[in-house]
Amino acid sequence: MSGTPHRARIEDLLREYAPQVLGRLVRRYGAFDTCEDAVQEALIDAARQWPEEGVPDNPRGWLVTVASRRLVDEVRSEAARRRREDSLALATPASELLAHAADEDPGTDRDDSLALLFLCCHRDLSPPSRIALTLRAVGGLTTAQIAAAFLVPEATMAQRISRAKQTVRAAGGSLALPEGEERTARVAEVRHVLYLVFNEGYTASGGDELTAPELSTEAIRLARLLHRLLPEDTETAGLLALMLLTDARRPARTGAHGELVPLAEQDRGRWDAGLVAEGVGLISRTLPRGRVGPYQLQAAIAAVHDEAESAGATDWAQILALYELLERTGPNPMVTLNRAVAVAMVHGPGAGLAVLDEVARDKRLARHHRLLATRAHLLELLGEGEEAAAAYREAARRTTSAPERRHLTERARRLG
Structure with missing residues (x-):
């Protein structure tokens, strides 16, 4: 010992x-x-x-x-x-x-981590079940830790994990690695699970805390593992770079009392320079290597933000070009929402609001609090204080995150 x-x-x-x-x-x-x-x-x-x-x-x-x-x-x-x-x-x-x-039996050094990731992301499982099983079986977290991170009772999480294991067993899941197109599809599913885990950790969907660092940390660890197992997979490298570049800002995302600090107002001196350098280096090596996918493009956008010395020095034209490319490779309303902000920063808030009108027609995001919060921000930039305050208040009413609610309510209060 x-x-x-x-x-x-x-x-x-x-x-x-x-x-x-x-x-x-x-x-x-x-x-x-x-x-x-x-x-x-x-x-x-x-x-x-x-x-x-x-x-x-x-x-x-x-x-x-x-x-x-x-x-x-x-x-x-x-x-x-x-x-x-x-x-x-x-x-x-x-x-x-x-x-x-x-x-x-010291001779068995085979690492089945990749096969286990595939197994935990079995197609017969729902996304929440894939996440829970991955964190427990591959991440080594206890049921209590996973339940606490996702703000659900331990008994609820235990049932979810138990059902997931039963589903995998009933489907005859094994450690045999798939080949060809099946393997490509399964890798994509694993990446998506890790992306969801990271996002939940970086901005918790509910509760009193803005972040759940243990989830983001675990997502990064598992993304590093996946990248080590699949070093030639450019989208896995892009996902890891995106996580590193995003998590680098965590120290500046909250104030002294846990309040949310928007990107434009963050003290960039508090960002983790080591993570920024690692993320920028990784995405810079990855982009020229082959076909560019959504995770690589998101990482490139994050790199542009992280390399800017100040919010005012941000190269918004480059970010807009990257969002336009991202929208073509992986269209979804959240990407369009983010593009609206870039459009506003390049062409003015009125142009950004016009893009938001397109987003509002998508039922998947029509009542999402982030659509309203973005509209409020652009209305504020346009000088429409009363409308902006009303939008901030409605966004605050719809969010389930207490820190976001306090932030949005305070923005509305400042506008009167």
């Missing part, structure tokens, strides 16, 4: 090893749902023991051994045998399971 480590280091280790341990068990024994439960138990044991006893010399081996023993306990349960009597994967004798103790 090594010396007693800091708890944060232990958490990092457990999250790093969680998918490796689960992949090893699933590949050996099958039954993803039961193996995942066993790994979670092993992670909990490690979180309790390692801070006091120190990290084992072979932490991954320790986790595999403990998880295997937990699996044996489940197999030996009469009730479990009745539930799984037709499962060939768990027909392995308990003695054979224990014979495969990880410390006695």
Whole structure:
């Protein structure tokens, strides 16, 4: 055993090893749902023991051994045998399971993290279920941590994860990596899940806090993992760059009392220069390599913002050109909403409001608080204070985020 480590280091280790341990068990024994439960138990044991006893010399081996023993306990349960009597994967004798103790089997260094990401983003799962299962199985987060991050009761999240595992099992999910077009589609689904996790962490959709940093941090960690596993995938590189460039602004996004600080008013000296440099470098290397996709374009837009010394020095013409290209490659009303701001900054707020009228005709965004907040901002730039205040108040009424509500209400108050 090594010396007693800091708890944060232990958490990092457990999250790093969680998918490796689960992949090893699933590949050996099958039954993803039961193996995942066993790994979670092993992670909990490690979180309790390692801070006091120190990290084992072979932490991954320790986790595999403990998880295997937990699996044996489940197999030996009469009730479990009745539930799984037709499962060939768990027909392995308990003695054979224990014979495969990880410390006695050091030769298996295969990393099944990519296969696990594919499995957790199974097409038969809903997006919320994909997110929950990914964070638990690949991210190593507990059900309680995931529930807290998404502001739902732990029992609700537990049911969601349980149903997701049952769905994967019923669909016959395995660690076999898909090929060709199927693989391309699954990678896109994994990227989308990580993008949703990051966005929820960067701007929480509800609750008293503007952000949920643990979600954004985990999304970045998993995006780094995906980029390491697929280094030639330019959209994965673009997604990671986008996350880095966006998260770099987090320290300046809130004031002393937790209030929201808009991009134009942020103290750019508080931005994380290391993340900015890493993100700019990554997207600069990626863009010339091949076909440009939506994540790369969003990262390029973020880079233009982050490289500007001040809000006034922002190259809005370049941002508008990038949004126009993004709208052609990945059209959706939120992209058009953002393009409206760029149009306003280049051609004036009246032109931006005309674009917003187009967005308002899209039912997906017609009653969204961000459409109203953007309209209020452009009306304010146009000098229409009374209309702007009314739009700010209506946007505040519709948002479920307390910090955003306070910010919008304060903007309306300032306009009278």
